[in-house]
Amino acid sequence: MGDNLTIPVNGVYFDQIKAGTKLEEYRLVKDSWTKRLVGRVYEHVIMTRGYPKADDHAKRLVIPWRGYTVKTITHPHFGPDPVEVFAIDVSAPPRAAITPTPDTTTDGDGGAS
Template structure:
């Protein structure tokens, strides 16, 4: 019986998998409430746009920004672990007087 043939002695390349991050820019008042710990969820309307970004996806972290800060402005940026979301029906002044379906993204640390 012959020994197995050596095809290559080069080690296999291991590709680093970048962590998946959901980026959410927020209005100042909502960013401040989340940073203070008084707002446990961030809301996005149940639209096809947000459905594609949330349904069936898994993220490692969520980055919340106060507006659109520069990359080195860490005071206006929160990086939190991804805790998932739920679909809820809420009434909120930002969305008008009628109840609406939203993705309630958990942002508690």
């Protein structure tokens, strides 16, 4: 443990996570996300509002890692058909930004919320 998973999200979703009204962040089940999630344990999920500068802590939420589940959902971001997603748990209250330890920074690929 000790690594962090950094996930950039759209500002609307960032604000919902910060307010505690959005409890899961969805990512398509595909090779890139399977490699990042399956069999991995992180210390924190660091949600960023877009791709902020390293010293812009107002655009970072540090959330304890609580894992994920795999679900089939329908969401406008993914189109009209049901899709299989990793539903990453972001329900824990965020805490003040930390200076990240080595992490797995995502490329924003396949994300929706």
